[in-house]
Amino acid sequence: MLPKAKTWDALQADFRWEIPAHYNIGADVSDKWAGTRRTALILTDDAGEETRRVSFAELSVMSNRLADILVRMGVARGDRIGILLPQALETAVSHVAAYKMGAVAVPLFTLFGGDALAYRLENSGARALVTDLENLPKIEEIRNRLPELETILVTDGEGALAPDAERRGIRPFWPTLARGYERFGAAPTTPNDPALIIYTSGTTGQPKGALHGHRVLLGHLPGVEMPHRLFPKRGDLFWTPADWAWIGGLIDVLLPALHHGVPVVAHRMRKFDPQRAVDMMAKLKVRNAFLPPTALKLMRAADAHNPELKLRSVGSGGEPLGEELVAWAKDRLGVTINEFYGQTECNLVVANNADLFPPKPGSMGKPVPGHRVAVIDTEGNELPPGEVGEIAVRRPDPVIFLGYWHNNAANTEKLRGPWWLTGDTGTVDEDGYFWFRGRADDVITSAGYRIGPAEIEECLMTHPAVAMAAAIGVPDPERTERIRAYIVLREGTHASDGLADEIRNHVRTRLAAHEYPREIRFVAELPMTATGKIMRRTLREAARNET
Ligand code: ATP
Ligand code: MG
DSSP states (O other), rough: OSSSSSSSHHHHHHHOOOOSHHHHHHHTTTTTTSSSSEEEEEETTTTSSSSEEEEHOOOOOHHHHHHHHHHHHTTTTTEEEEEOOOOSSHHHHHHHHHHTTTTTTEEEOOOOOOOOOHHHHHHTTTTTTEETTTTTTHHHGGGGOTOOOOEEETTOOTSSSOOGGGTTTTTEHHHHHTSOOOOOOOOOOOTTEEEEEOOOOOSSSOOOOOEETTTOOOOOOOOHHHHTTTTTOOOOOOOOOOOTHHHHHIIIIOOOOOOOOOOEEOOOOSSHHHHHHHHHHHHHOOOOOEEEEHHHHHHHTTTTTOOOOOSEEEEESSSSOHHHHHHHHHTTTOOEEEEEEEESSSSSEEOOOOTSSSOOTTOOOOOOOTTTEEOOTTOOOOTTTTTTTTEESSSSSSOOOSEEETHHHHHHHTETTTTEEEEEEEEOOOOOOOOEEEGGOOOOTTTTTOHHHHHHHHHTTSTTTTTEEEEEEEEEEETTEEEEEEEEEEEEOOOOOHHHHHHHHHHHHHHHHGOOOSEEEOSSSBBBBBTTOOOHHHHHHHHHOOO
16 A cells, blocks of 8 residues: 655655545455465464465355355344454454454454453444354353353364254354355445454553444555565565454454465464474564564563574564564564554554664654654644653544444543544654653653653663563652562572662663662563553552552
8 A cells, every 4th residue: 555665755745545435354355366376374283383275265255155154144234243263264264254244343362261251242242253162161151141142153163062052052163154155245335334343452441342444454554564664575474473353463464464465374372482483483484473572572581583584574562662672683583673553443553664764772663654643732732852742643544443332431532633542652753753651541650750661661671681571650658659660580580689789770870860660579470461461550559459
């Protein structure tokens, strides 16, 4: 979608959205390439060995059959279909089928327990669900809370389902799909018709269901092209350890790659294994990867590398990345990571592309062509360079979601005039680079200063003993809040008062006297969301209960 140009300024100047009157994600990512011999998915086993290649033609027919049978079973346009599966063929088929039907896909993490699933399935009012035998028991346990859930398809269920399963609406996926007709006319959806409810990570509170229209994929294309070095190029092949249930896996990797006819590796990693990730990418000749900061931190801690690795582009985002990881990746993965910024509600609006402009270490980059991003004050005025305010995106913009599902209060809170408020604070500099400061509600107020935890955490990460770090403010009678850091040490390093002093001094000399953590706590792990983000809110609550 990006025009051909050599500089960011030219891209920005020449960019025009091309949003057709009718657009259906499902038809776009499968039927469009069905007449070619291209591979859509490369399936792998647990060890990362290739087991099967699935062509676009197959994906097109499989999704047609599933869409057809679901329609005949009574699932209608606008109905929600939960998809509780890891990266797998059935996951892609279910998504494509849901979009073709004009239904609304609700991706769900397999890591979720019963309560998390009940919340999302109840909230979305899902009528059908696709899952596997491993996850089925969790659903059976909460089924009485889900009166709207009529049909459950189980992907590995053939021959293994209980005798009374069918009576309870539980059917095997593949035999059911086989009863569908191989042709299916995709619903004539408009770009603004709902396609997807994707829940936020829940880093700051209860996760919110972000309802996206079919346009969301078109809105994302420039944001994938920019950090992935004008993706796609001949020979590209995409993989991410991020689950496809998250916007980062689904809309930043799976669907844009398929839109461009680029194959995607499907691999289920129960627990992220840094060396296996690198080995698999090398063996399958993965060229493009989205590696979230947590994955990169684990790779760095394990010094994962493989001389055969030939990555062309790596994007990262979702949390602050920090210079340290960028330098490590350049050295060990042989590629400059292009950091980007976005959120479930309006993803990928700021990004780097080291070919187009020199990255400034620590900056999230510049606005992706097609998006107008600014730092604004509480009245909605754009702030001059250097001044801290809230990061906002100008509407209308196809990448911005349609609204929170059944949560009007949250909708009105986040719209200020023509702006969509991200809830993140930051600055923009003289050269147009964006700098993340913190989530509006993570800000630490200490001795009259407002301090974002990101800077402190990034600085902590530059200390050789530190594997992961989180900074929060804890109540303090004199300074309102004092900064406390929770630190996970790298393997082989031992906690001591001496080390705590050394780390404190490390930050004090690099940042500022008011920004160093007075308290250091060494911990074995940090509380994280399923997307691998540090939940500072949980740390804050625990700290409050201590006093
Ligand atoms: P919730 O809204 O439920 O609290 P969440 O905001 O973590 O969860 P996501 O939509 O997955 O859910 O994450 C988006 C947020 O991640 C952004 O609003 C921002 O705070 C953070 N983020 C994304 N990219 C970056 C980045 N490059 N640097 C720093 N923070 C980032
Ligand atoms: Mg959020």
